[in-house]
Amino acid sequence: MKKILILQNKILHYRKPLYNKLSENYDLTVLHSGAKSVEEGDMYKEKIVPVRSILKLKFQKGVLREVKNGKYYAVIAMLDIHWINNIIASFFIPQKTKFIWWGIMISENNFGNKIRAKILNRNLPAIFYTQQGILDMEKFGAKSDNFTFCNNTIHIKNRIKCYQYEDKNCILFVGSLDHRKRIDILISSFASIQNQIKSNIKIDIIGKGIEKENIKNQIKELGLTEKINLHGEITSMDELGTFYKNAICSVSYGQAGLAVLQSFGFGVPFVTKRNAVSGGEITNIIHKMNGFICDNNPDTLSEFLLQLCNNPLLGKEMGKNAYKHYNQYCSIEHMASKFKKAID
Secondary structure, eight states: OOEEEEEOSSOOGGGHHHHHHHTTTSEEEEEESSOOOOOTTOOOEEEEOOEEEETTEEEETTHHHHHHTOOOSEEEEEOOTTBHHHHHHTTSOOTTOEEEEEEOOOOSOHHHHHHHHHHHTTOOOEEESOHHHHHHHHTTTOOOTTEEEOOOOOOOSSOOOGGGOSOOOEEEEESOOOGGGOHHHHHHHHHHTGGGSOTTOEEEEEOOOTTHHHHHHHHHHTTOTTTEEEEEOOOOHHHHHHHHHHEEEEEOSSBOSHHHHHHHHTTOOEEEETTOBOSSGGGGOOBTTTEEEEOSSHHHHHHHHHHHHHOHHHHHHHHHHHHHHIIIIISHHHHHHHHHHHHO
16 A cells, blocks of 8 residues: 655544545555544554744654655645744655645735745645635645645534424534634524524534633523523534534534534534635535525624524525535545545
8 A cells, every 4th residue: 555644733533534534545644743643443543743833833853754764655744834844844855755735725814825825836736625725826826737625524424414304493503612703693693583583493502612601691691591502512423413403504603614514414504604714614605505604794694594594494405405515525535535636
C-alpha cells in the first residue's frame, strides 16, 4: 500500500472517519501535536510531536525530517500560514513524493490571503474546502489546474431519514454556546412568533459554553421556561438522532459550520444568516431548497421559522432535499474519493 502522511495541528474527533476511510486504500500516518487519538478499531497511525509557539507562529518538531525521509508517496499538509514547518517542508519535497495543500485557504484577512496566494502559486496541488474558495483565491492571483475542492463534512454512522417522521415539534440548536452563534436572536425570534404557531412547538438547545447563563436569563425574562429546553452537551450520534427526528429545522443564526452537514445528514433543513461565520459549509445551503439563508435582519429569521412551523410539508420536503444533498456531496465516502483522486 502507498504510504501517505497528513500534517495536522491536532486530530479532531470528526476527522477520524476520514482517516480510517483513507486507510482502507493507503498506509496512512497523521503527524500532529494533539492528544492521542488512535483507539481500538482505528486503521490509521499517528505520530505525536511537540509544538512551541512564538506569538501566533507555531513550530512543530519533526515535520521537515518526516517529509524529507522519502518514504511517503504523498504528503497532505494543512495550509495555515501560522504553522511554519509545513511551509518550510514544502520546499524540501523528495522527488518521488507528491505534496498537497489542504484547507479553507481563503479568509477575511487580505494580507493572509496574499501570503497564501504566493504559496499556492508554486503550482503544488491543493484541496480547497469549497469551489468558491478556489474562485476567491483567483482574485489574489493564485490559479492552477492542480486546484480542486472537497466539501468539509462530518460522518454520521447510523443515519436516519428524519424527514419521514410525523411528530415534528421542535426547533433545534446543536453546538457550543458562544455569542457568535447568536442563540439570543433565535430565542427572541421564537418569542415573537409564539402566538402564531402551535403551542406544542419548543426549542431544544444542545451544547455547552460560556453563554449558558445569559441564555438561561433570557429564557426566564421572556417567560419561555416551559418552551425552551437546555440539554447540555450530547456527542452520541444515536442520541442526537432522537432530537433530529422531532426537529422542524436546525438553526444557528450566527455561524454555519459542521452543524450544517450534521443536520443535512439526518435530513433536517438548516437556517442561518447570509454572512454567518463559516468555513465554507454554508455553501451547501440552497436557499428555499434545503434550508433558509436569512438577511442580516432578525425579522427574516422569524419569518422563516413561521413558515416552517406552520407548513410541516415544506420542512419535510426541504429535509428530504438536505438528505439527498448530503448523499451526493457530503458523505465521508465522497470526501475520501476526492482525496484519493488528488493523491493518485
